[in-house]
Amino acid sequence: MPLTVSQMMEAANAVVARVDTNGxxxxxxxxxxxxxxxxxxxxxxxxxxxxxxxxxxGMLEFRADDSLKSHDPELRKDRAIVLYCAAGSRAALAGKLLKDMGYEQVYNVGGLPDWINGGGEVT
Structure with a gap:
């Protein structure tokens, strides 16, 4: 049965922990x-x-797979990853993708406004 965005978000939020800016x-x-x-x-x-x-x-799968030439060495399965996007939804979906690929320590801080409102700096 086809998935809806709501179902994908529910699944992502169930496995990707939220963390505030201080965390x-x-x-x-x-x-x-x-x-x-x-x-x-x-x-x-x-x-x-x-x-x-x-x-x-849209490129995360290709950067996260260490068997590909396009792998980004900043992504390591032994390193925690804290994700953010504009509002938190893409970060949640990206976090679930990383979890599905074997990354265990994955967190969602939400969107850039969440980062800023929590006192995070922007460049």
């Missing part, structure tokens, strides 16, 4: 990767969280 900063301080999964145009328009690495949501 994200703590994880980053311990070596976690802060990952922005928005499109490039969004970064140009609004900036990004200070220190964030960027991989657009």
């Amino acid at each position: 994200a900063k703590d994880l980053i301080g311990q070596g976690a990767l802060l990952l922005d999964v928005r499109d490039a145009i969004e970064l140009q328009q609004t900036g990004r969280a200070k220190g964030a690495h960027h991989i657009p949501r």
Whole structure:
């Protein structure tokens, strides 16, 4: 049976823990990767969280698979990953994808506004 976006979001939110900005900063301080999964145009328009690495949501599978030449070495299965997007939905879906690919420590901080409202810096 085909899935709806609502069902995909429910499944993603069930397996990807939410973390606030302070929790994200703590994880980053311990070596976690802060990952922005928005499109490039969004970064140009609004900036990004200070220190964030960027991989657009549409390319994540290809950057996360370490058997491919397109693998991004910042993505390691032994490293926690804190995701954000514009509002939190793409970050949740991206987090579930990473979990499905064997990444165990995956967190969703929500959207860039959540990061900013929690006191996170933007560049």
